Amino acid sequence: MDVIMSYQHSIVVELVNLIEMNIQHDLSIEKLSDLSGYSKWHLQRMFQRYTGMKIATYIRNRRLSKSAVMLKQSDLKVLEVATAIGFSSQQALAAPFNAFSVKAQRTLERARMGLFKHLLPF
Template sequence: MNTGAIIHDLLDWIDNNLDSRLDINSVARRAGYSKWHLQRIFKEHTGHPIAEYIRAKKLQKSIERLTQSDEPILNVAIALGFDSQQSFNRSFKRQFGKAPGALRRSAGCSEMQQMYR
């Protein structure tokens, strides 16, 4: 299997395991590469560091959970592997320009959800 196919398989695995605790060690184990080599080839193929890709995907998934349920924001944050609601809020606001609670309260929730799919 070439590295492109391995990265594609790894992207699918990450996307299907966003509710799990994903870190460089677990992703490297899954890929069968050292974490240093994996980070290099991952960035070559995707243009993004692994941690940045995982965080962005988790934040996209959080939009679905925030807009399709009344689940508390803390539960969403913890379920997606953030250490605290504060770190989740910071990451969310940096990525989308508004806090998760503001997104949930806004009238354009479905518009924003479509924008980040």
């Protein structure tokens, strides 16, 4: 069983590398399935087992985090960043980016509360 798990892990690592190298392109589970030779269902299941998230979620989160870095470290306009990272328009980036930012902020706030929880009176 360890050999199978190790093999599946290496498939997921290769898949992550493929996604990272092609993040700006139109990536879909169908295309990744064709490239890997695995069924969409099996590929999704393997990926989720090792990463804890669906392939589409991983791709979206990586695009959003790369967008944030590009916006912070460059003078590019939002539209330029959106198209460079694989979004079809500025609007296609804006809504998920805002949701991603809010979620990240809430996670950070919860983590901070956890650090000081022993100081709270309740």
